[in-house]
Amino acid sequence: MTYKRLLALVVTSFFLLVTTVSAHCPLCTGAVVAGAVGARYLGLDITIVGIFSGAFAISLALWINRKLKTYFKYQKTLIIIGIFLLTILPALAFVKDATYINLFNKLYFVNKLLLGSIIGGIITLFAYYLHNYIKLKFGKVIIPFQGVILTILLLILVSIPIYFIFS
Numbered sequence: 001m002t003y004k005r006l007l008a009l010v011v012t013s014f015f016l017l018v019t020t021v022s023a024h025c026p027l028c029t030g031a032v033v034a035g036a037v038g039a040r041y042l043g044l045d046i047t048i049v050g051i052f053s054g055a056f057a058i059s060l061a062l063w064i065n066r067k068l069k070t071y072f073k074y075q076k077t078l079i080i081i082g083i084f085l086l087t088i089l090p091a092l093a094f095v096k097d098a099t100y101i102n103l104f105n106k107l108y109f110v111n112k113l114l115l116g117s118i119i120g121g122i123i124t125l126f127a128y129y130l131h132n133y134i135k136l137k138f139g140k141v142i143i144p145f146q147g148v149i150l151t152i153l154l155l156i157l158v159s160i161p162i163y164f165i166f167s
Helices: 003-017 024-041 046-067 075-092 112-138 146-166
Strands: 098-103 106-111
Touching: 024 046, 024 146, 046 075, 046 112, 046 146, 075 112, 098 112, 106 112, 112 146
Parallel strands: none
Antiparallel strands: 098 106
8 A cells, every 4th residue: 555545544534533513613724734735735835834834723722722611811812822832833943944034124034934824823813803703793604614714715815925925
């Protein structure tokens, strides 16, 4: 059995074991993981992979936050920051691709994966709050899978200019 067939078998078995999905966060998490893997597979810049990796970290944190009881003030914020750092920082050890940014006549070198992760995290938080605002304003979800669609659409819209900047 080849490596690709074994990988396909493992991924398929995960989908067979899933019985129910409780909200948009698990779908959103899976979608951004697929986006990150797809971006790397297509050979896109590591910044775009970072955008989807940061989105994955924030989406995972929001998903876990929904499942936990609140025990102290700022618990949700600490969990989001902690999961983001524990997801992104270990990956930085393997990616040495850096770029420079000229800001206020000073030159700064920034890791592209870190830059993309921060952008992706901010966009995912914005999409999450936009989704909640729409639900609050209209009293319901306007379209099915609204949270997933908003998140992926905003991530793609942000990735397009970054693709042209770094290519």
